[in-house]
Amino acid sequence: MDYVWLIPVLPLLSFLIILFTRPVIYKKAGIVGTLFSGAAFVGALIVLFSHLENGNFLVEGNWLSIHALTLTVGLEVNPLNALMLVIVTLVSFLVHMYSMGYMADDERFATFFGYLGLFTFSMTALVLSPNLLQIYFFWELVGVCSFLLVGFYFYKPEAKAAAKKAFIVTRIGDVGLLVAIFLLYWQTGTLELDGIFSAAEAGELTPAMITLTAILIFVGAVGKSGQFPLHTWLPDAMEGPTPVSALIHAATMVAAGVYLVAVMFPLFTASDVAMMTVAITGGVTAVFAATIALVQNDIKRILAYSTISQLGYMMLALGTAGYTAAVFHLTTHAFFKALLFLAAGSVIHAAHEQNIHKLGGLGKKLKGTALLFLIGSLAIAGFPLFSGFFSKDEILASAFSNGSYILFGLALLTAFLTAFYMFRLYFLVFSGERERNEEIKESPRTMLIPMMVLAVLAVFSGFIHTHWFGTFLGDWLETTPYPVLFSSIDAPYWIMILASALSIGGIALAWFMYAKQSIPRNWLYGSMKEVHHVLYRKYYVDELYRTVFVKGLYALSYFWSYFDRFIVEGGATAVKGLVSQLGKTGVKVQSGQVQTYSAVAFSGLVLVLLVIAALGGYFQ
């Protein structure tokens, strides 16, 4: 445990080595990055096992003290962040390895691995943070890495716009988190999680303040996790290289929002309003994004909307007091969504095409990729015995036993939609016959092996927490040092059957529409054109934001800019005019005419005499 600090430092070293030796290291950067991230993963495993043996761990030191203010830095290991650490380093390691194949032909190969190292450093440091300032610190750094990697193809205008959007939209959320930090500091006198929770328990915070700060923290989570209404950046972020989408925009960074709410769970559970906000936002986002995913055509964007939807699912779980359910789903989702993205990357790598209508029939050419994608799809669809099945069931159970039946309904609907759109994607890409007959080759082994590892996890990771033979994950999470509320879940068994039915029903419907084609593919477009259009245009949210916020900002800025040019500068010119006028008057006085001078002198003398007379001859 004393060497926990090595886990973030290893990828940081990888970043620094690559940064400074970039011109010479070139292709070896991939090996360096993979080795260091692999070492970090081994470290994370050691930490995990030593936590199982020795329990929680915390070390802190002073970072900055100004008079009464003391800010600390530290490292913490508890069940939640030990788990996150394993997920982050594992996916990072696999993505590093995969990228050696995927990015092989890229000019900026070394830079790419440098950025991956920087991201892994920031993300692992984020999950090891025991105080809010440190969380915020690395929260922003992972944001910047995301920005850099989304804009990796900087010469593409779309990538430039997407990178900018990713940064700015998430920053709007971040400001919420920042304000919460300020408020919590002055209310509790500390930014350490421990201190905040005990202050909240001791009643030092008013209920209104708890609600306010919890919601502000949630605003930060909404931005990072792409929840409605700050979700617009995440689909655009797909402009980045696909391994990045798998690592950052599916498995790890976007899950940081869920992680943050889980970390601050004791604060959230103290406010019903905050919990309700989280649950409703999550539920609405889950359905909202799933419906958009139904009609999109870009393979990566469908997966991006799916990610938004699944993160909404996790938020819904948290909002209905399903702490374990959310963390569980976060884990399984990280594996199967990373798998899906990497498999999608394998398709893109082979076919150089992202539009699913132009793909098709790839199942025969890319047998390995097709099988891996199928496993991922079954897992996310919640097909019985796959990992998603267990974690989704846990969320449904949590929503149900919380008594919020509307949210439970939303969750069920999402489960059905998810199964449908995933298999729409699967059948369109892999089933049928390939029309064009160009050379399509299966991806190299460096890409297939990481996917296989993830596939194994996507199948089996559900068994870490089932009500059949052991809720290992839940039991372990309960050893957290913080006062987290673990609600007992008491759900009827029919939920599981219903969920399986919905999952299989969704898959079947997709099969009928896109594989067997006994239902016309353009059924929605044909029967409800407007609905299709609204979904296809993503409910016009981007258009709305562009009209209201972007144009509003321009209008305001131009207004002040003209104000500055005409009113302020005008005033300045007036002042300057006054000064030069004064100067000119001075020039006139020095006219050189002796008569004027003597006239002035004489009147001055008269004035002085008058003053003396008026004062009675005294000056004082």
Place this chain on the structure above:
Amino acid sequence: MTGLLSILVFSPLLGIILLAILSPESHLVKRIGTLATALPLLLAIVVYSLFERGVEGIQFQETVTWFEMMTSISPNEPYIISYELGVTGLSVLFLFLTSLITFLASFAVHRITSGTKGFFILFLALELGMLGVFSSENLFLFFLFFEVTLVSTFLLLGRWGGFHKERAAFSFLIYNGIGSVLLLIVIITLFVELHTTNITEITSMLKDTDSFEFLSYNMRMWMLVLLLFAFGTKLPIVPLHSWMVRVHVEAPIALVMIHAGVLLKIGAYGLIRFGGGFFPEQLQDIALVLAILGLINLLYGAFIAFVQTELRALLAYSSISHMGIVLLGLASFNSVGVQGAIFQTISHGLIAALLFLLIGVLLDRFGTTRISELGGIASQTPLFAGFFLAAGLASLGLPGMSGFISEFLAFLGLFESMPVIGAIGVLGIILTAVYILRAVLAVTFGERRPSFDRKMDLSATEVASSAVLLILIIWIGVYPAILSNTLRTIGIGG
């Protein structure tokens, strides 16, 4: 070490004398010019390392009585003006900042095509003035050095500026001239009433409970308002800023680096040292006004920066916006916020210097700073793009860089005393990201333009200079105790 400060302050004289006897055509001019700025830097590092952290009061004090004046009104209390130097934790940081930025800016002077010798002489005079300003322990001396900086800036701007240099120089002179007059009024009033211009003495005399005999509350308030105008022009506080935008756009880059990096900070320094030091009660009473002014600076600057089409003007408004945070931190009137304000002045000095150093490169290679004429240059000049992006991220307050901790402390302080103003102010954090990214990405990202294919990337000297600034920015961002240790004894009133 007595006399060390004097040696530091007047060390640029050596360069001035050497240059004066050198022929203008000599190829040594540039080398001697840069070496002459290296000497103060070395001395400033010595002063900084000898400075004892956490010790109250003035260090490296030097006092020589300059002249005395007897008056018939009070023959027993002569008016004394002394040559007094000394540094506090605040000024020692500024001395280092000044000498470092001047040294780095001297490389930008090398690009000046005509009259390099004259430029360097004035440039060194400017440095002398700035070093004097930050080490004066006496108001008259402060004023003298302050005027040296004004005159040398005026001459540099008027002779080597851009197309509208005369207008810019004139507007600089008027605003700063008025500012000086107001400052002089305050100094003379204090001198007449307190018989001294020693800063420490004035501070302690005004702290004395029965000092209201000398100066009534209203009188002090007036003086504070005058100081606010005098230093507010320098900072600048909106709407006293139009001169400063012109200087940013018209002045030669070496001067802009110093102007944005150090000269504007004299405004902040004066407000903290004199406004807060002499009249803390009055400052507290107008804290709300200060906060509102800060808020206006922050948002007004950000909005206008967003629609600028020229990088230098954009960065000028960005400076205005960032100086708003200094005002907000001061207005919070608690130790955290005030430290935030000081952090911000240092941090912004480094970041602005780095940004303008890079703008200088841009101007040199591409001949323009108009955003629309640039774009996609990361393809041809990746090193430049990397540093420019890093500088931009520092400017928008990325954690791990100095801008973040400054903003964080200023806002943290502000949220204690004025949460509502703070809540509006954080909008500035979003707006800053918006306009910085717009500018940085518009220049470096985008499609490759074949016409830029022969443009040269950063030279070794430019990389080294940028790296020095960036390392300091990151150092402060990661280990802010480096500043707070030096500033430990500094608060409002000290």
